[in-house]
Amino acid sequence: MPESDILVSARGLTKRFGDFTAVDGIDFQLRRGEAFGFLGPNGAGKSSTMRMLGCVSPPSSGELTILGLDPVADGSVIRARLGVVPQEDTLDVELTVRENLLIYGRYFGLPRQLIKERTARLLDFVQLSDRASDQVEPLSGGLKRRLTIARSLINEPDILLLDEPTTGLDPQARHVVWDRLFRLKRRGVTLILTTHYMDEAEQLCDRLVVMDHGKIAAEGSPRELIDAYSTREVLELRFDPSSHEQAAEKLAAVPAERMEVLADRILLYIPNGDGALASVHDLGLDPLTSLVRRSTLEDVFLRLTGRRLDD
Amino acid sequence: MAASGVLAVRELRFWLTDYRRTWRGTIYSSVINPMLYLGAMGVGLGTLVDKHGTAHLGGVSYLTFLAPGLLAAAAMQSGIGQCSYPILGSVKWNRNYQAAAASPLRPGDIFHGHQLFVTMRLLMNCGIFLAVMAAFGAVRSPAVIFALPAAMLTGLAFAAPVEAWAITQNSDRGFSVVFRFVMIPLFLFSGTFFPVTQLPAWLRPVAYATPLWHGVALCRGISLGTLTVGDAFLHTGYLVVVTVAGLVVGQRTYRRRLHA
Numbered sequence: 001m002p003e004s005d006i007l008v009s010a011r012g013l014t015k016r017f018g019d020f021t022a023v024d025g026i027d028f029q030l031r032r033g034e035a036f037g038f039l040g041p042n043g044a045g046k047s048s049t050m051r052m053l054g055c056v057s058p059p060s061s062g063e064l065t066i067l068g069l070d071p072v073a074d075g076s077v078i079r080a081r082l083g084v085v086p087q088e089d090t091l092d093v094e095l096t097v098r099e100n101l102l103i104y105g106r107y108f109g110l111p112r113q114l115i116k117e118r119t120a121r122l123l124d125f126v127q128l129s130d131r132a133s134d135q136v137e138p139l140s141g142g143l144k145r146r147l148t149i150a151r152s153l154i155n156e157p158d159i160l161l162l163d164e165p166t167t168g169l170d171p172q173a174r175h176v177v178w179d180r181l182f183r184l185k186r187r188g189v190t191l192i193l194t195t196h197y198m199d200e201a202e203q204l205c206d207r208l209v210v211m212d213h214g215k216i217a218a219e220g221s222p223r224e225l226i227d228a229y230s231t232r233e234v235l236e237l238r239f240d241p242s243s244h245e246q247a248a249e250k251l252a253a254v255p256a257e258r259m260e261v262l263a264d265r266i267l268l269y270i271p272n273g274d275g276a277l278a279s280v281h282d283l284g285l286d287p288l289t290s291l292v293r294r295s296t297l298e299d300v301f302l303r304l305t306g307r308r309l310d311d
Numbered sequence: 312m313a314a315s316g317v318l319a320v321r322e323l324r325f326w327l328t329d330y331r332r333t334w335r336g337t338i339y340s341s342v343i344n345p346m347l348y349l350g351a352m353g354v355g356l357g358t359l360v361d362k363h364g365t366a367h368l369g370g371v372s373y374l375t376f377l378a379p380g381l382l383a384a385a386a387m388q389s390g391i392g393q394c395s396y397p398i399l400g401s402v403k404w405n406r407n408y409q410a411a412a413a414s415p416l417r418p419g420d421i422f423h424g425h426q427l428f429v430t431m432r433l434l435m436n437c438g439i440f441l442a443v444m445a446a447f448g449a450v451r452s453p454a455v456i457f458a459l460p461a462a463m464l465t466g467l468a469f470a471a472p473v474e475a476w477a478i479t480q481n482s483d484r485g486f487s488v489v490f491r492f493v494m495i496p497l498f499l500f501s502g503t504f505f506p507v508t509q510l511p512a513w514l515r516p517v518a519y520a521t522p523l524w525h526g527v528a529l530c531r532g533i534s535l536g537t538l539t540v541g542d543a544f545l546h547t548g549y550l551v552v553v554t555v556a557g558l559v560v561g562q563r564t565y566r567r568r569l570h571a
Contacts, residue, residue, distance in 0.1 A: 051571075056570050076415045082413075102328075
């Protein structure tokens with residue numbers, strides 16, 4: 001692969017705040033046109049990593065190269081080529097939709113006429129054209145997010161950074177955002193996103209890293225991660241709370257690759273779910289509900305960190 | 312990469328766009344406030360003061376004595392006011408600073424861009440104040456126009472350090488402390504309403520150390536035509552040093568806050 005196709009390269013990247021180490025020596029590379037995700041629970045170090053990538057937080061140690069440049073010495077030049085969708089909206093709610101794009105475009109030194117042309121195109125892309133003259137304040141969370149995405153594209157960035165792009169949105173609004181991001185990806189825009197939703201990571205990311213306690217626990221495509229860290233199928237069993245623990249002890253006899261005892265259910269990791277369910281019944285156990293499903297990234301996460309993603 | 316000044320001007324343009332929403336109200340108060348103070352204190356109270364002789368005031372009417380002092384004090388209030396709540400709002404509530412920091416602008420550009428805006432507002436406020444002074448007949452010669460840059464510098468000597476500090480704040484609790492224990496005492500005891508020589512001897516050095524006293528002395532010296540070259544350098548130099556110190560420190564505090 002040619003060197004110029006590597007847009008971001010991090011080695012031993014570390015961020016400390018006083019005694020607290022938010023990001024603990026992570027390595028990764030990002031290629032042009034890729035959708036790359038950081039998956040992890042709150043406090044895993046995703047946002048600190050994103051702030052370093054956005055050149056608004058100098059690394060404490062390690063190496064970081066973005067677009068072939070040093071983020072500390074050339075932060076301004078790099079930021080001119082990035083698009084940023086922050087976790088919390090930073091829109092000017094007292095201005096109109098269109099004025100928000102104008103103000104932001106001017107931060108990048110773009111001429112008024114160019115901003116005007118791009119604004120029309122971008123508002124069309126995020127389906128906000130009919131709200132162009134409306135004030136931002138009363139817009140719903142989903143519309144504000146779409147406006148933030150439009151704004152982040154005003155400088156036609158080489159890399160788009162999205163920090164938890166759909167956190168706090170209702171399911172419908174999330175799907176619209178996903179759809180727009182998917183279209184951007186298809187156009188070849190390089191995306192870096194953080195999320196604590198597995199479905200978001202599975203839908204959007206070509207490649208992702210699982211972060212926990214500031215470290216990278218695993219790296220690969222969603223499929224690779226599931227193949228490497230989980231079984232083909234998972235059997236989920238729910239018992240009466242009074243017999244939950246007893247059942248867990250008995251289930252040790254079922255030949256599963258792994259068993260997770262959660263507060264409300266028990267997960268058995270096995271190649272064949274229906275077969276395992278038959279063995280459960282053979283043991284004389286009678287679960288309230290049972291479900292056979294494919295492994296997901298959530299299972300990978302549970303395996304790697306011992307915790308559920310939304311804990 | 313764009314030069315620093317160019318980037319600061321981009322932040323200035325943000326504030327100008329923002330100001331289009333609120334300028335009417337600010338013009339109103341920039342006209343009304345000097346009228347109220349000059350009317351009540353200068354004319355009303357001044358009539359009584361002048362009956363007791365004006366020797367302590369250097370032989371001019373109380374209104375003429377007071378007006379340049381009020382000009383400097385108004386510049387201070389404007390400088391502190393613009394660099395307290397709007398800064399906390401930008402970093403905490405509105406978060407327009409975070410938006411700017413994600414663009415090519417560096418923290419220092421964001422800081423200096425706002426200071427440019429404050430300078431522009433001081434030019435407007437102090438200019439209006441001078442016009443009101445003239446309308447009240449509190450002006451002795453056209454040379455008073457030099458009190459405009461003097462008053463603006465006084466405002467900046469408060470604006471720059473206060474903004475350098477305001478960006479470090481997480482709530483507005485500190486602001487009321489500054490308003491109550493810095494701004495109001497300075498307003499009352501830095502020579503605005505009466506010569507500092509009227510203060511007890513032990514308190515005078517405190518007054519001499521404050522930027523407002525230098526601003527008042529500079530504006531008054533220009534307005535009354537009594538300023539010596541030595542005093543002009545002393546007061547201007549003091550105010551410039553305080554302003555530059557604020558601009559330098561603010562670049563650091565802005566970086567710490569926006570590039571943590």
